[in-house]
Amino acid sequence: MKRAAFARINLSNLKHNLAMIRELAGNSKVMVVVKANAYGHGMLEVCSCLTDVDAFAVAYVNEALALRGNGITQPIVALQGFRNPSDLELAIQHNVQVVIHHQEQLAILKSYADAPTLDVLLKCDTGMHRLGFSVEEFNDVLVEVKALLSAESSIRLMTHLACADDIANQFTSIQLQRFDQLVEGKKFQQSIANSAGILAWQESQRDWVRPGIILYGINPLYKQDIDSSIELRPVMSLHAPLISIKDCKKGEKVGYGGDFSCPSDMLIGIIAIGYADGYPRHLKTAPSVAIGAQKATVVGRVSMDMIAVDLTGIDTKVGEFVELWGELISVAEVAEHAETISYDLLCAAGNSAHKIYI
Numbered sequence: 001m002k003r004a005a006f007a008r009i010n011l012s013n014l015k016h017n018l019a020m021i022r023e024l025a026g027n028s029k030v031m032v033v034v035k036a037n038a039y040g041h042g043m044l045e046v047c048s049c050l051t052d053v054d055a056f057a058v059a060y061v062n063e064a065l066a067l068r069g070n071g072i073t074q075p076i077v078a079l080q081g082f083r084n085p086s087d088l089e090l091a092i093q094h095n096v097q098v099v100i101h102h103q104e105q106l107a108i109l110k111s112y113a114d115a116p117t118l119d120v121l122l123k124c125d126t127g128m129h130r131l132g133f134s135v136e137e138f139n140d141v142l143v144e145v146k147a148l149l150s151a152e153s154s155i156r157l158m159t160h161l162a163c164a165d166d167i168a169n170q171f172t173s174i175q176l177q178r179f180d181q182l183v184e185g186k187k188f189q190q191s192i193a194n195s196a197g198i199l200a201w202q203e204s205q206r207d208w209v210r211p212g213i214i215l216y217g218i219n220p221l222y223k224q225d226i227d228s229s230i231e232l233r234p235v236m237s238l239h240a241p242l243i244s245i246k247d248c249k250k251g252e253k254v255g256y257g258g259d260f261s262c263p264s265d266m267l268i269g270i271i272a273i274g275y276a277d278g279y280p281r282h283l284k285t286a287p288s289v290a291i292g293a294q295k296a297t298v299v300g301r302v303s304m305d306m307i308a309v310d311l312t313g314i315d316t317k318v319g320e321f322v323e324l325w326g327e328l329i330s331v332a333e334v335a336e337h338a339e340t341i342s343y344d345l346l347c348a349a350g351n352s353a354h355k356i357y358i
Ligand SMILES: *Cc1c(COP(=O)(O)O)cnc(C)c1O
Pocket: 033, 035, 079, 160, 193, 194, 195, 196, 210, 211, 212, 213, 214, 220
């Protein structure tokens, strides 16, 4: 069912961002992260548009299969690897590369009839404590994995950074040190950097980088200085129409619970977008929306299909479309008002709104 709100996905901005990443990452190969339906931008459309990548990365084997089924031929990595024998079988059949991060997966590999030809990334937990083998067990696991795979298989070593989006946080250096100790003297290719790593921790750019959010044009180092020559262009912009404009008198209340009380006579506009479209319901402070070059502040609670804005002094009319975020209002700024991160908003809105590709 088509709702009034829509997300415009600008594919030329997407290509620009990838070119930017290539510049930043020097000789590193680029594994473009398209999990969660490409952060809400549409996995297939994004992958079909980006021909110049070295690999795509998704979370699950079945996402990789969906790409294969739609004619995507580049290498694909499943970041969570296989969860059961049939997952493994499918990964082998469809040439999907997998992350191996847990003993359970070794047991599944052992139960496989012959040593499979499978390209793997062996993941070390250097301190995030999400996925990966501990530093202590890693060398043994590496020996075991080598023995379980056919000689044609390739093995790369990876880890993931927990705090790279905070330039002042020294934990990233600790993680890098732990990883370096572990891989010293080993000839395997390495992969560490996510978007924040690419931008802020050059020493984390190894053989492979794994950009996600910067591909979609968002700087993960919100409010921290990055090189001003790095120009990221937002790929998604979210739009919805004004469906009502009315006069409210000083002291009158707007929206559920009457939380907002007009401090003076006001012109209140209603926009056809709400939390059902992925617009955040929990706002700590009020974000703005863009109406052409003008900005209007959200007032009162966010409803399921509607929000209210203060249109006092703004020249507009019912039927005009406003931008909730994108080129004029940054999604990171809206996210801050909602005490969340841009990733969350892009996934939520992108995966529910109708998408238009330009
Ligand atoms: C999601 C993810 C990335 C991409 O992270 P961004 O912050 O969006 O760049 C990279 N590596 C792994 C393992 C991930 O799960």
